[in-house]
Amino acid sequence: MKLYIKNMVCSRCKMVVKTVFESIGITPITVELGEIELKNEIQENQKQELLKRLRLIGFDLIDDKKSKTIDRIKTLIIDLVQHKSNDLKNNLSDYIAQELHQDYNTLSNLFSEVENTTIEKYFINQRIEKVKELIIYDELSLSEIAYSLNYSSVSHLSNQFKKVTGFSPTYFKNLKSLKRRQIEDL
Numbered sequence: 001m002k003l004y005i006k007n008m009v010c011s012r013c014k015m016v017v018k019t020v021f022e023s024i025g026i027t028p029i030t031v032e033l034g035e036i037e038l039k040n041e042i043q044e045n046q047k048q049e050l051l052k053r054l055r056l057i058g059f060d061l062i063d064d065k066k067s068k069t070i071d072r073i074k075t076l077i078i079d080l081v082q083h084k085s086n087d088l089k090n091n092l093s094d095y096i097a098q099e100l101h102q103d104y105n106t107l108s109n110l111f112s113e114v115e116n117t118t119i120e121k122y123f124i125n126q127r128i129e130k131v132k133e134l135i136i137y138d139e140l141s142l143s144e145i146a147y148s149l150n151y152s153s154v155s156h157l158s159n160q161f162k163k164v165t166g167f168s169p170t171y172f173k174n175l176k177s178l179k180r181r182q183i184e185d186l
Contacts, residue, residue, distance in 0.1 A: 001038045004062040008034045034075040081126040128164045
């Protein structure tokens with residue numbers, strides 16, 4: 001049996017969710033971003049307790065097909081930006097369609113309808129948040145950041161950064177008061 005969990009975006013999320021399952025006596029077979037595989041069906045009382053505990057820490061069970069699809073798209077994009085930026089050999093639409101085995105236009109229309117933004121804008125916002133993170137860490141040059149996030153050039157990164165934030169990357173680096181946004185707030 002598979003359960004789908006909303007708002008799982010990192011390896012720490014996987015650890016926390018696994019701990020919640022284990023705390024009520026359920027040992028998952030696998031725990032992936034947004035998805036838990038169980039050996040057996042869970043009982044209704046376990047499901048209610050699970051739901052209660054997950055919601056306390058910012059997660060939720062996803063039951064309907066549309067929500068599952070939206071969550072899978074978000075998870076793919078977040079994973080791509082956080083861990084696999086240079087793995088994107090095709091364009092984003094081909095990557096998502098291939099990974100989800102569905103027509104991209106259908107996915108795009110669904111995403112836009114539910115999220116009130118396009119998949120592309122969501123992807124750009126995720127990339128810009130990653131750029132902010134890397135700028136704040138101050139370990140990579142802007143050129144290295146552009147390369148690591150698969151931007152075609154530093155100027156493309158800078159233009160996109162300014163369009164989204166209103167600041168140049170250099171100006172942003174000098175702003176200590178501007179905080180990054182959490183993934184779930186994008």
